[in-house]
Amino acid sequence: MKIAILGGDGFVGWPTSLHLSDQGHEIHIIDNLSRRWIDTELGVQSLTPMDSIQERTRIWHQETGKRIHFHLIDLAKDYDVLKNWLAEHKPDAIVHFAEQRAAPYSMKSDRHKNYTVNNNVSATHNLLNAMVEIGLDAHLVHLGTMGVYGYSTVGAAIPEGYLPVGIETMTGDTVNQEILYPANPGSIYHMTKCLDQLLFQFYAKNDQLRITDLHQGIVWGTHTEQTRRHEQLINRFDYDGDYGTVLNRFLIQSAIGYPLTVHGTGGQTRAFIHIQDSVRCIELALADAPAAGDRVKIFNQVTETHRVRDLAELVAKLTGGEIVNLPNPRKEAAENDLIVDREQFIKLGLKPITLAEGLLEEVIEVAKKYAYRVDRSRVPASSAWTKEIAQTVDTDPEKKRLKAVS
Amino acid sequence: MKIAILGGDGFVGWPTSLHLSDQGHEIHIIDNLSRRWIDTELGVQSLTPMDSIQERTRIWHQETGKRIHFHLIDLAKDYDVLKNWLAEHKPDAIVHFAEQRAAPYSMKSDRHKNYTVNNNVSATHNLLNAMVEIGLDAHLVHLGTMGVYGYSTVGAAIPEGYLPVGIETMTGDTVNQEILYPANPGSIYHMTKCLDQLLFQFYAKNDQLRITDLHQGIVWGTHTEQTRRHEQLINRFDYDGDYGTVLNRFLIQSAIGYPLTVHGTGGQTRAFIHIQDSVRCIELALADAPAAGDRVKIFNQVTETHRVRDLAELVAKLTGGEIVNLPNPRKEAAENDLIVDREQFIKLGLKPITLAEGLLEEVIEVAKKYAYRVDRSRVPASSAWTKEIAQTVDTDPEKKRLKAVS
Ligand SMILES: NC(=O)c1ccc[n+]([C@@H]2O[C@H](COP(=O)([O-])OP(=O)(O)OC[C@H]3O[C@@H](n4cnc5c(N)ncnc54)[C@H](O)[C@@H]3O)[C@@H](O)[C@H]2O)c1
Ligand SMILES: NC(=O)c1ccc[n+]([C@@H]2O[C@H](COP(=O)([O-])OP(=O)(O)OC[C@H]3O[C@@H](n4cnc5c(N)ncnc54)[C@H](O)[C@@H]3O)[C@@H](O)[C@H]2O)c1
Numbered sequence: 001m002k003i004a005i006l007g008g009d010g011f012v013g014w015p016t017s018l019h020l021s022d023q024g025h026e027i028h029i030i031d032n033l034s035r036r037w038i039d040t041e042l043g044v045q046s047l048t049p050m051d052s053i054q055e056r057t058r059i060w061h062q063e064t065g066k067r068i069h070f071h072l073i074d075l076a077k078d079y080d081v082l083k084n085w086l087a088e089h090k091p092d093a094i095v096h097f098a099e100q101r102a103a104p105y106s107m108k109s110d111r112h113k114n115y116t117v118n119n120n121v122s123a124t125h126n127l128l129n130a131m132v133e134i135g136l137d138a139h140l141v142h143l144g145t146m147g148v149y150g151y152s153t154v155g156a157a158i159p160e161g162y163l164p165v166g167i168e169t170m171t172g173d174t175v176n177q178e179i180l181y182p183a184n185p186g187s188i189y190h191m192t193k194c195l196d197q198l199l200f201q202f203y204a205k206n207d208q209l210r211i212t213d214l215h216q217g218i219v220w221g222t223h224t225e226q227t228r229r230h231e232q233l234i235n236r237f238d239y240d241g242d243y244g245t246v247l248n249r250f251l252i253q254s255a256i257g258y259p260l261t262v263h264g265t266g267g268q269t270r271a272f273i274h275i276q277d278s279v280r281c282i283e284l285a286l287a288d289a290p291a292a293g294d295r296v297k298i299f300n301q302v303t304e305t306h307r308v309r310d311l312a313e314l315v316a317k318l319t320g321g322e323i324v325n326l327p328n329p330r331k332e333a334a335e336n337d338l339i340v341d342r343e344q345f346i347k348l349g350l351k352p353i354t355l356a357e358g359l360l361e362e363v364i365e366v367a368k369k370y371a372y373r374v375d376r377s378r379v380p381a382s383s384a385w386t387k388e389i390a391q392t393v394d395t396d397p398e399k400k401r402l403k404a405v406s
Numbered sequence: 407m408k409i410a411i412l413g414g415d416g417f418v419g420w421p422t423s424l425h426l427s428d429q430g431h432e433i434h435i436i437d438n439l440s441r442r443w444i445d446t447e448l449g450v451q452s453l454t455p456m457d458s459i460q461e462r463t464r465i466w467h468q469e470t471g472k473r474i475h476f477h478l479i480d481l482a483k484d485y486d487v488l489k490n491w492l493a494e495h496k497p498d499a500i501v502h503f504a505e506q507r508a509a510p511y512s513m514k515s516d517r518h519k520n521y522t523v524n525n526n527v528s529a530t531h532n533l534l535n536a537m538v539e540i541g542l543d544a545h546l547v548h549l550g551t552m553g554v555y556g557y558s559t560v561g562a563a564i565p566e567g568y569l570p571v572g573i574e575t576m577t578g579d580t581v582n583q584e585i586l587y588p589a590n591p592g593s594i595y596h597m598t599k600c601l602d603q604l605l606f607q608f609y610a611k612n613d614q615l616r617i618t619d620l621h622q623g624i625v626w627g628t629h630t631e632q633t634r635r636h637e638q639l640i641n642r643f644d645y646d647g648d649y650g651t652v653l654n655r656f657l658i659q660s661a662i663g664y665p666l667t668v669h670g671t672g673g674q675t676r677a678f679i680h681i682q683d684s685v686r687c688i689e690l691a692l693a694d695a696p697a698a699g700d701r702v703k704i705f706n707q708v709t710e711t712h713r714v715r716d717l718a719e720l721v722a723k724l725t726g727g728e729i730v731n732l733p734n735p736r737k738e739a740a741e742n743d744l745i746v747d748r749e750q751f752i753k754l755g756l757k758p759i760t761l762a763e764g765l766l767e768e769v770i771e772v773a774k775k776y777a778y779r780v781d782r783s784r785v786p787a788s789s790a791w792t793k794e795i796a797q798t799v800d801t802d803p804e805k806k807r808l809k810a811v812s
Contacts, residue, residue: 079520110539114485117531118524121601125523133516135793155575165571166580169561170745174572179588183604191608195527195601198589202597206737207792331612339576386613387541 002026002089003286004138006075006127007097008068009053010035011236012143012219012278016095018226018233019279020286021066028089029053030082031098032074034119038105038243044378047237047252047370048222059232076122083130086138093286094131096142098123099192103147104329104383105242106189113188120192121199128203139289141212141282142200144193146271146302146340148215150184157339161215161298186332187385200296208292212285216278217271217302217340220247221359222366224276235275237366239374241381246270247311248363249379254321255367256374259397261381264328266309267335271302274353284348300342303352318360324397331385408432408495409692410544412481412533413503414474415459416441417642418549418625418684422501424632424639425685426692427472434495435459436488437504438480440525444511444649450784453643453658453776454628465638482528489536492544499692500537502548504529505598509553510735510789511648512595519594526598527605534609545695547618547688548606550599552677552708552746554621556590563745567621567704592738593791606702614698618691622684623677623708623746626653627765628772630682641681643772645780647787652676653717654769655785660727661773662780665803667787670734672715673741677708680759690754706748709758724766730803737791 003020007013008029021027031053039045051059057068073081075098099120100106106116124142131138149158163181166174180201183194196213203209227235238244239252250260273281281301290297312323328334346352353359376398384390409426413419414435427433437459445451457465463474479487481504505526506512512522530548537544555564568584575581586607589600602619609615633641644650645658656666679687687707696703718729734740752758759765782804790796 079516083516110485110489110535113535114528114532118528121527122520122524126520129516129519132793155577155579155581156573157576163573165573165585167562167569167571170563171561173561175561179571179585182585182588183607185604185608188608191604194604198591198597198600198604201589202591202594387538 001092001286002028004028004030004089004091004094005097006030006094007099009033010097011238012275013097014056015224015227015235015275016097016279016282017068018060019224019283021060021068022064022226023283028069028071028091030071030073030075030085032072034074034100042240042242042378044240044375045373047239047373048234048366049370049373050234050236051232056233059230063230063233075126076119079126079130082126083133086130086136087134090136091138093139093141094127095282095286096124096127096140101189102243103187103189104381106187107385108242108383116188117192121195124196124199128199128209131209132203132207137210137292139210139212139286141214141285142196144196144213144215145190146215146217146300147185147187147190148183148194148197149181150186150190157341158300159341160300160344161213161296186330204294204296210290210292210294212290212297212299214281214285214299214301217273218245218247219273219275219278220245221275221363222248223362224279237370240378242383246308247272250312250315250321251360251363252367252371252374253379254315254319255364255371256376258376258379259324260312260316260321261397262309262312262323262325263330263381264325264334266307266312266325268308268332269305269336269338270308271305271338271340272355273301273303274359277303277350277353280350281345284345284350288348299344300340301345302340302342304354305338305340306355314355319364326397327393329381329384329389329393331389407498407692408434410434410436410495410497410500411503412436412500413505415439416503417644418681419503420462421630421633421641421681422503422685422688423474424466425630425689427466427474428470428632429689434475434477434497436477436479436481436491438478440480440506448646448648448784450646450781451779453645453779454640454772455776455779456640456642457638462639465636469636469639481532482525485532485536488532489539492536492542493540496542497544499545499547500533501688501692502530502533502546507595508649509593509595510787512593513791514648514789522594523598527601530602530605534605534615537615538609538613543616543698545616545618545692547620547691548602550602550619550621551596552621552623552706553592553596554589554600554603555587556592563747564706565747566706566750567619567702592736610700610702616696616698616700618696618703618705620687620691620705620707623679624651624653625679625681625684626651627681627769628654629768630685643776646784648789652714653678656718656721656727657766657769658773658777658780659785660721660725661770661777662782664782664785665730666718666722666727667803668715668718668729668731669736669787670731670740672718672731673713674738675711675713675742675744677711677744677746678761679707679709680765683709683756683759686756687751690751690756694754705750706746707751708746708748710760711744711746712761720761725770732803733799735787735790735795735799737795
């Protein structure tokens with residue numbers, strides 16, 4: 001297949017590109033490299049030394065003889081360029097990772113809120129619009145998030161996208177229907193994924209686009225089979241307070257002797273998936289395209305759920321790190337349960353990698369190897385969800401210790 | 407109260423501004439005049455000769471001694487200007503009309519789809535974002551549409567925003583919850599109003615903004631008590647295939663001896679409200695603000711429902727016009743029922759104006775008076791919902807007759 005990977009320079013997009021290239025597909029990465037620019041804005045860098053996309057694809061070719069093509073296009077801003085590109089290349093499938101994906105970054109300031117909404121809505125809508133305009137019948141696979149469900153605690157397992165409900169009619173009967181799971185996003189970022197869902201629903205209905213939406217949990221780990229092949233194929237590893245995600249952050253914190261920062265009681269239950277499973281799921285989703293006229297196919301791309309404090313304890317036990325509870329910069333329930341349906345990928349053949357399987361050690365090794373590159377001042381999570389929270393949150397456990405001393 | 411009327415130069419915004427000014431409120435219209443520009447783009451003009459906003463407000467002052475202030479701001483593009491304006495003027499309430507509001511226009515081409523999404527999402531999000539940023543605790547009243555419900559035909563009356571559903575839990579019990587009515591928009595325009603809903607839900611939850619969303623039916627009529635006071639206070643009257651709405655279109659069609667164009671069987675049931683009731687509803691909604699922390703308050707701003715073909719027959723009977731059935735440029739069910747809950751406004755004191763009440767004659771008079779200004783070539787509805795429909799739709803009944811002759 002000819003596959004366009006939008007956002008293929010990112011944390012999940014890059015190993016996905018390698019994985020699908022390895023399987024013989026013709027891969028075209030489209031990316032505006034905004035994520036690299038945001039690193040510059042925030043004054044952080046990937047823990048792992050990450051080469052330019054041009055250099056990475058050169059190494060891949062050198063190692064495997066396979067070409068991954070790169071095209072610098074801003075999906076949100078270059079509608080005509082995107083449309084012409086699609087019309088010229090006519091990919092069979094499109095994997096869409098190309099959005100601003102950090103909840104804390106999306107809450108940083110009014111400017112960041114606007115950027116996230118405009119970038120994500122325009123990227124997704126431009127893509128759908130262009131596909132219809134040129135009559136491209138490609139299978140579109142989009143990366144959504146478990147966060148669209150808002151960790152609702154009605155006491156039912158979170159289904160894969162659609163919720164069966166009973167609605168009382170005027171004659172007093174109950175009609176059973178499946179509806180798109182009621183959205184309850186917890187940040188501007190998560191909200192944009194809810195907006196995406198409505199865009200997908202509309203374009204699937206009005207224009208028969210074939211769309212799969214993957215509601216992904218938090219991705220952990222860094223290596224996949226392909227990124228291990230050469231030092232310069234290494235994947236990015238975000239550890240900062242905005243882009244670093246909880247498990248990877250605990251691992252780097254322990255590697256540099258920084259306290260494991262748990263927000264609130266750590267009673268939040270989150271859904272997880274290893275990066276290797278993430279790329280495998282995308283492969284499986286690509287092979288299982290909906291038909292024209294079908295509703296959007298939704299998968300929960302999740303392998304296990306854990307409470308944040310349990311993860312912190314697990315990492316502390318493995319590494320001897322110290323746990324510190326900090327005020328939560330997010331506006332969310334202090335404690336929540338989370339049970340997630342995820343049968344569809346299992347049926348398609350996914351054999352989930354779990355935290356128990358030794359891959360934690362691999363991440364600890366990566367973290368230790370590159371610990372010298374860490375800027376400790378970028379570790380705390382400082383983006384607060386509201387101005388009130390911002391005033392109460394003292395997010396730096398190191399400062400706290402200094403204060404206690406002085 | 408000091409009230410900002412966003413989109414106050416438009417069809418509903420202008421009479422609302424007059425109505426609220428008449429009641430003694432301090433009125434500030436914010437508008438980018440994009441609707442006037444779209445008239446220019448489409449090569450159409452309001453049936454009624456409509457003065458500039460500056461001239462209209464001058465006349466209002468001359469007639470009543472009251473000032474309506476006008477500020478040229480693009481909500482979608484001038485975030486900082488908007489923010490500074492709000493910070494300086496601190497309105498008590500904001501009425502938000504400022505969106506691209508024609509479904510056919512939103513489906514015209516890929517450019518129009520993008521424009522509608524970007525304009526509407528950015529306008530609404532910029533506003534919410536700015537309110538939070540400057541800590542403005544104003545009551546926000548937004549004009550939504552009945553179209554967010556997608557005229558769902560589950561056999562239940564359409565509730566005012568929230569649907570009670572039963573959800574089965576893992577223990578087999580049924581939990582009853584109220585959810586935002588599942589969105590099922592029928593056009594890009596309607597979809598943007600569904601996106602708005604999610605934005606409102608998020609900002610009400612995360613930032614305690616006080617928001618009322620009015621799901622309005624199709625507005626008919628042209629005069630209100632205030633627009634009648636002076637020839638130059640006259641409201642706009644759209645009759646073209648994109649902006650003209652069904653009942654007003656039938657009335658102008660009959661006034662110029664043009665066939666009454668019914669799409670498909672005319673079996674679509676739509677919700678209606680007279681312009682005088684529309685402005686009255688906004689007054690009532692303003693006086694009934696939710697408290698900080700409340701969920702978004704949603705009203706159905708509708709007074710009656712009718713099948714399109716019944717309306718055509720009513721107008722034909724009144725005026726002797728001829729009905730012609732044309733292929734439907736929209737993608738929608740040929741026939742639908744529609745029963746709408748609308749108790750909240752009645753409870754607040756609305757006494758609905760109905761079609762039966764003689765106001766149809768008033769519109770016919772306006773239509774006849776200005777019939778000389780009509781461009782017949784702009785009457786057909788030519789924006790098709792998909793490229794397939796575009797090929798089958800011959801939307802011009804006059805051409806058809808010419809063809810039959812030649
Ligand atoms: N990483 C996770 O834990 C996680 C969890 C759930 C869902 N997701 C989703 O998976 C996708 C990929 O996540 P990631 O961690 O790889 O993110 P990332 O930020 O590392 O990668 C996103 C890529 O998209 C590019 N991009 C952003 N906006 C663009 C635009 N307008 N035009 C072109 N390119 C653009 C960026 O430059 C970047 O390379 C995202 O959509 C994200 O929301 C990620
Ligand atoms: N007219 C109807 O039948 C009807 C029915 C249901 C809902 N509504 C809703 O009511 C509202 C008003 O409808 P209307 O018929 O008066 O529409 P309109 O097009 O006549 O008025 C909208 C006004 O908003 C302005 N505007 C648009 N984008 C703007 C921006 N980015 N910045 C500043 N100003 C902007 C336009 O210039 C225009 O003056 C709309 O939101 C519409 O969706 C209307």
